[in-house]
Amino acid sequence: MSVYTGPVFDMAATQFAAIADHIGIPQDERARLLYPKRALAVSIPVHMDDGRTEVFPGYRVQHHLTLGPTKGGTRFAPSLDVGETAALAIWMSWKCALAGLPYGGAKGGVACDPGALSRRELEAISRRYMQEMIPFVSPHTDVMAPDMGTNEQVMGWFMDTYSMHQGHSVNEIVTGKPVALGGTEGRREATGRGVAHLVGRACERLAIKASGATAIVQGFGNVGSVTAQCLVAEHGVKIVGVSDHTAAFFDPHGIDVTRVSAYAAKNRVLAGYTEAARIDPAELLMQKADILAPCAVERVITGANAGHLQCAILAEGANGPTTPEADAILAQRGDVFVIPDILCNAGGVIVSYFEWVQGLQRLFWSESEVNEKLRRLLDSIFAQVITRATKDRISMRMAALAIGVERVRGGKQLRGLFP
Structure with a gap:
């Protein structure tokens, strides 16, 4: 498991070890819950505006697909590495489970500085990254979203690249895309x-x-x-x-x-x-x-x-x-x-879930409907975490992680181990 290194991954592993001790997960179950199902590393060659060809490293980590497709952002940042990407995917798994969403966690991105790129270079990196991901993503396998260094336009390029490969528009392959391309009102905020x-x-x-x-x-x-x-x-x-x-x-x-x-x-x-x-x-x-x-x-x-x-x-x-x-x-x-983060910033993935559902159904909601559904779900999660923290006399972070990890573990136990 040495591919997963670095301070951010070590932090996620430390948090998991603490919660596994608290809820009594046997040692022989822990590796399966912690380590990702799949980690991809790709090379992204791009013709730069000055005539050079530069190769950027890209990553995508899918933590688990036990409860549904994986879900997670795509980060364009100079320091991105596979260890950081894996940690973010792990936290996304616990976040989705805490919110009761039918997802596993994922994360991905490209090690580049988007602020130093022209619009054409950014589009080229975005399209080539999605092209490399096509064998491993679909609306029922892995659904991408924006993160640091990416935005609605990048998601639009992702969606177009995947759709051109499929031969028809597949709006639900990404969330956080422009409303005009099947995005949802209220997602950016x-x-x-x-x-x-x-x-x-x-x-x-x-x-x-x-x-x-x-x-x-x-x-x-x-x-x-x-x-x-x-x-x-x-x-x-x-x-x-x-x-x-x-x-x-x-x-x-x-x-x-x-x-x-x-x-x-x-x-x-x-x-x-x-x-x-x-x-x-x-x-x-x-x-x-x-x-x-x-x-x-x-x-x-x-x-x-x-x-x-x-x-x-x-x-x-x-x-x-x-x-x-x-x-x-x-x-x-x-x-x-x-x-804690997996509660506090869950609004993004919750409304991404709303966008995915609307895309699958081709039935769209108003921004007021989206915001009201978001508030209701956040209130429910907040109350659950407060109740667990009070009952077990633990921190809010431990309570949120306990709920998320238990739900993923329960799903794995119910499905069993194949083959």
Whole structure:
């Protein structure tokens, strides 16, 4: 199993070992539950605009197909490797099972910098990646979605490439695609909207008045920007800090989310924004705010900074933002309410499921219907996790993982081992 290496995979494996110990999974069952069913590595040669031919590494990891097709995002990022991809697929499995969706987890992507590519180069990489995946994906095998570095347009290219190979339009091969190509209303905003909704539920549980509460949002891509906008518009929260990989800003009197969102949409980064005070990105995480929402990458809440957080609610919009070492510190502190990633950012995959179902049925819902179904399901999952955490006297993360892992394990036990 040495192909799965690196700190992100080690983190996922550590989390699984802890939950397996808690619910008493025998040692001889653990490898089958943890390790992916299939991992693909492909080469993606592309004619660059300057005449060179460059080869990019691509990956797709399908964790399990016990409960249905695999489901997961496609990430374009320079540092992507198979270990990180596998960890993300594992977390997606537990997330889908926690939400009660008929999916296993998957993840994939290309090791490239989308910001350094022309539109033509990005399209070429996208189409060649999907072409390489065609023998291993279908609407009933593996359904892709956007992730960091990809968007609706990339999903449109994926869908077109697969459809041209099949000889007819197959809208349901991907989710998160443009509405005009069979996407669903509300999908782009779903993850951030779900984060904000669950923050509201956490505020109610902690008797924090959301209107006037303060929040820091780390990461200002699709998830972070929508989270900030929804916290302000739907809950009256005051955003006091924002950041992305280029810059961080903090103002205890509040940051104008409309202005900073417009700037980020126009310039694609926060660097150069002048209407708030700059701060060191690492220091931003430790500033005082009621809500801290890490919405960027893995492993940003660590053993080094967990003891210095000054938030009441940690809302994990990103996948894997909190290391096991940080979890132990937060548990010892006992004064930070953690909404774990597989619950907090589940809105994206939930609405992706809605999109997939609508595509299969060729029957589409309004955005208000989508959002109402999303809120109801998130409320149900949140209540289940709270109940499990209270009953077993465990953390919210352990409770969420316990539910997800148990459901996958139950499916495997019922199906048995073939042949």
